[in-house]
Amino acid sequence: MRVDYRRAFPDGVEARLGLEQAVHNSALEPALLELVRIRASQINGCAYCLAMHHRDARRRGEHLTRLDVVAAWREATELFTPRERAALAWCEALTELPRTGAPDDEYMAVAFAFTPGEIAALTFAIVAINSWNRLAVGLRTPATSLNGLDLPAPPPVPADPA
Numbered sequence: 653m654r655v656d657y658r659r660a661f662p663d664g665v666e667a668r669l670g671l672e673q674a675v676h677n678s679a680l681e682p683a684l685l686e687l688v689r690i691r692a693s694q695i696n697g698c699a700y701c702l703a704m705h706h707r708d709a710r711r712r713g714e715h716l717t718r719l720d721v722v723a724a725w726r727e728a729t730e731l732f733t734p735r736e737r738a739a740l741a742w743c744e745a746l747t748e749l750p751r752t753g754a755p756d757d758e759y760m761a762v763a764f765a766f767t768p769g770e771i772a773a774l775t776f777a778i779v780a781i782n783s784w785n786r787l788a789v790g791l792r793t794p795a796t797s798l799n800g801l802d803l804p805a806p807p808p809v810p811a812d813p814a
Contacts, residue, residue, distance in 0.1 A: 654791045668787075671780045678773035683714060684736055687722055688743045688774070689781045694723050695747045696785035699795040707798075738765040739774055746778045 658665050675685065686709040693701035709719055721728040725740050732740065738761040745758040752758070762771055787793070 675777045692747045692781040698785040700788040700793045703795040735765040
């Protein structure tokens with residue numbers, strides 16, 4: 653780990669946790685929020701957040717097949733509701749903002765499926781997970797540092813036959 657940001661700047665962590673609490677208190681479904689967190693973390697390559705949110709989703713009873721295919725949700729539309737698909741598309745658009753520019757068609761799908769308050773809460777949720785991803789990836793928070801993570805032992809390294 654490059655810097656333990658929790659210890660080095662606890663006020664910043666408290667601010668992030670305040671945003672998380674506001675999102676938690678919104679009308680958005682916890683399962684939808686976990687899917688969004690997982691998708692953003694996949695795009696950003698954040699092992700720590702992927703481990704955390706997969707664990708949290710499983711604990712909430714999320715079906716493992718949905719978790720297995722969330723990266724390919726556009727191909728597995730039958731597994732996701734129209735509301736979840738709109739949220740995942742919006743998540744991708746905002747997570748990859750320099751490339752996408754938050755296109756109008758993605759926004760219109762969100763506007764059809766969510767109220768204005770829910771759109772704001774969803775957007776804040778996407779902002780929050782992207783900020784956590786940037787902290788964890790940029791400062792190299794190891795996935796193994798996640799409390800309560802049941803990790804298997806790594807497979808043995810094969811001997812060099814030379």
